[in-house]
Amino acid sequence: MSTSDAPERRTGVTRRAVLTAGGVAAVGAVVASTHGAGASTDSASSIPFFGKHQGGIVTPAQGHLALGIFNVAASDRQELKRMLADWGRAAQRLTVGLPLVETYDGSYPPSDTGEALGLGAANLTLTFGYGPSLFNDRFGLSSRRPKVLVDLPAFDGDELNPAFTAGDLCVQACADDPQVAFHAIRSLARLGLGTVELQSLQLGSGRTSATSSEQRSARNLLGFKDGTNNLRGGDSALLKRWLWVGARDDQQWMTGGTYLVARRIQMNLSTWSSTPLKVQESVIGRKRSSGAPLTGEREHDKANFEALDPHGFPVIPLGAHIRVAAPETNGGVHLLRRGYNFIDGVDERTGNLNAGLLFLCFQRDPVKQFTALQGDLARSDNLSQYVTHVGSGVFACPPGLGSNDELGASLFD
Ligand code: HEM
Numbered sequence: 001m002s003t004s005d006a007p008e009r010r011t012g013v014t015r016r017a018v019l020t021a022g023g024v025a026a027v028g029a030v031v032a033s034t035h036g037a038g039a040s041t042d043s044a045s046s047i048p049f050f051g052k053h054q055g056g057i058v059t060p061a062q063g064h065l066a067l068g069i070f071n072v073a074a075s076d077r078q079e080l081k082r083m084l085a086d087w088g089r090a091a092q093r094l095t096v097g098l099p100l101v102e103t104y105d106g107s108y109p110p111s112d113t114g115e116a117l118g119l120g121a122a123n124l125t126l127t128f129g130y131g132p133s134l135f136n137d138r139f140g141l142s143s144r145r146p147k148v149l150v151d152l153p154a155f156d157g158d159e160l161n162p163a164f165t166a167g168d169l170c171v172q173a174c175a176d177d178p179q180v181a182f183h184a185i186r187s188l189a190r191l192g193l194g195t196v197e198l199q200s201l202q203l204g205s206g207r208t209s210a211t212s213s214e215q216r217s218a219r220n221l222l223g224f225k226d227g228t229n230n231l232r233g234g235d236s237a238l239l240k241r242w243l244w245v246g247a248r249d250d251q252q253w254m255t256g257g258t259y260l261v262a263r264r265i266q267m268n269l270s271t272w273s274s275t276p277l278k279v280q281e282s283v284i285g286r287k288r289s290s291g292a293p294l295t296g297e298r299e300h301d302k303a304n305f306e307a308l309d310p311h312g313f314p315v316i317p318l319g320a321h322i323r324v325a326a327p328e329t330n331g332g333v334h335l336l337r338r339g340y341n342f343i344d345g346v347d348e349r350t351g352n353l354n355a356g357l358l359f360l361c362f363q364r365d366p367v368k369q370f371t372a373l374q375g376d377l378a379r380s381d382n383l384s385q386y387v388t389h390v391g392s393g394v395f396a397c398p399p400g401l402g403s404n405d406e407l408g409a410s411l412f413d
Contacts, residue, residue: 164391
């Protein structure tokens with residue numbers, strides 16, 4: 001779905017109106033009151049907004065996703081800087097379950113759109129990222145571009161739809177309630193009116209990855225357990241090596257940050273569901289019921305890629321998804337996968353379900369990690385016959401903020 005929050009445009013509500021009706025001034029004022037007496041923040045289901053790293057990365061994956069991709073319409077560096085600071089202040093409020101403002105002036109359209117009132121924080125996280133095109137010198141940022149932040153190359157089989165591809169900024173909103181996640185992106189889009197335009201809003205329901213050892217694996221729309229062999233929040237040594245940007249990696253402002261790759265992957269569900277179970281299992285390399293590798297009994301048994309069947313063929317076929325993707329065969333690369341199922345009605349042309357996986361993954365170096373791995377998968381993964389990549393983006397996600405920091409300040413200053 002591609003939208004630019006057109007109803008607000010038609011009613012002539014501009015960013016200035018949102019702001020003067022209590023937006024930024026009040027956001028600033030009332031943010032302070034979240035720390036004071038009387039503010040009804042929802043601490044029981046809040047993920048801390050401030051910290052060394054942004055939320056929504058190693059945070060145990062919530063049930064719902066709203067992914068907003070934005071392009072900057074303004075040409076003024078200060079305006080972009082101000083908007084990012086406004087977004088940071090708004091995010092502080094939204095992630096503790098507060099509306100954008102506390103009080104409303106009936107003479108103006110309400111600053112907060114209201115659909116999340118009473119729903120609490122629902123463990124909302126907002127993860128901000130900057131795309132390569134933000135650094136193309138419109139804003140004097142070219143010297144700040146990390147060298148690994150480059151557009152992803154074209155992979156075999158890609159059929160990218162421009163509506164779901166690239167983008168200057170992204171905001172990943174994840175929450176236990178879909179309306180809370182939607183409200184967050186909608187609110188940021190309204191706060192950014194005149195400065196940014198929403199290129200796409202992609203909704204995902206049903207996490208496909210576990211990012212904490214307490215979480216059970218969920219299933220993707222192919223019916224298989226997904227996220228079994230994933231990096232998790234507790235894997236400190238692996239996270240240091242494969243997830244977080246180190247102080248000597250590149251740009252200082254990215255230390256403690258990470259890179260998000262977002263791929264919209266359409267599944268051909270009718271072909272998949274007419275495929276015999278044994279073939280499905282050999283395509284993935286795991287059993288559908290238990291999630292165990294074809295060489296094991298239980299989900300977390302280690303896959304044995306050396307095992308041969310009585311005819312001398314590998315039990316986990318050479319083109320099985322897990323064999324091609326596994327660190328044992330891919331040169332040691334790990335990713336933190338954090339994807340969601342999407343279901344977007346019926347494809348008018350084919351009558352098939354328009355559904356698949358919003359594949360999101362975080363990593364320290366997208367060139368050496370996602371790009372290298374996806375190159376192998378595009379060439380030799382048997383799963384490629386059932387899926388098509390239709391959207392793509394890569395974003396630098398800066399580290400988390402301290403309580404006195406402004407979002408975006410480290411990028412500009
Ligand atoms: C619609 C597309 C995809 C589907 C349905 C899918 C599904 C799965 C499933 C069912 C597993 C086994 C369980 C697990 O360990 O998570 C798996 C593993 C994995 N997938 Fe995918 N996947 C897709 C795309 C991708 C892409 C694009 C990448 C990376 C470029 C990727 C990387 C991995 C990795 C690294 C593993 C773990 C392999 C291991 O160490 O065992 N997947 N995937």
